[in-house]
Amino acid sequence: MAVITISRGSYSGGRDVAVKLAEKLGYQCVAREALLEASAQFNIPEARLVRAVHDAPSFLGRFAYGKEKYIAYIQAALVRHVRQDKVVYHGLAGHLLLHGVAHVIKVRITADHERRIAIVMERDKVGRPEAERILKNDDAERRAWTMSLYGADPTDSSLYDVVLHVGRMTVDEAADILASVARLPSFATTPASQKAMDDLGLAAEVRCRLVELMPNARVHADQGKVTVETTTAAVPLASLREQMTAEIRALAASVPGVQEVRVVESEPNPYLSGD
Secondary structure (H helix, E strand, C coil): CEEEEEECCCCCCHHHHHHHHHHHHHEEEEHHHHHHHHHHCCCHHHHHHHHHHHHHHHHHHHCCHHHHHHHHHHHHHHHHHCHHHCCCEEECHHHHHHHCCCEEEEEEEEEEEHHHHHHHHHHHHCHHHHHHHHHHHHHHHHHHHHHHHHCCCCCCCHCEEEEEEECCCCHHHHHHHHHHHHHCEEEECCCCHHHHHHHHHHHHHHHHHHHHCCCCCCEEECCCCEEEECCCCCCCCCHHHHHHHHHHHHHHHCCCCCCCCEEEEECCCCCCCCC
């Protein structure tokens, strides 16, 4: 079995492809559910978290370490949904949040510009100039969201296993192609890929537990053994680092599935900034 993540431009038919594909494969179709779970953990109303999807740079900047919290909670919620396979996810950035898991098929759906314009005109009952403006703004917001949170351009085809253009090809035909891809041995779940998913999920849960205390910590998991990497810049006073390390160990160890916790410190790289 596989997990399929579908990234799409606005008004490209990507959601319709996801729903049809899930139907054909008998998979669960997930998008809003992950957002609802993350909303509860992020402690803000869902409607405001939805706004973050379209306005991440300014919206998340209003919260202390908003970017780090958002990514931690969304990733943890998503992994909970897809951990047992047989899921089609059509939210933003699934291909980035589930990076490194071999049975995740990363798909990008695109569509003709004229087709997208026509959809906007019909849906919003506006003329062509206004539809062009809406489409241009929406594309810019989606790109800014992904670049701001993940440093990746969602239109970069190298990020995906499959890129499909819905134009002459119908939604149903696109779903047929992806269903065939999902059945390929190359994307079958293996013990190694399931371990990668489980490790990713555990690391995400630990990161959620630590994000208030140490928002910039990097977390890695390997069969229950968790490594938390911090920088000396986060706690500059050596006298406090021992206490902080003890708190990190306690919080990480409280996550179900964690068997061992290792905390390592690294010097900050003066040539890099940000997460």
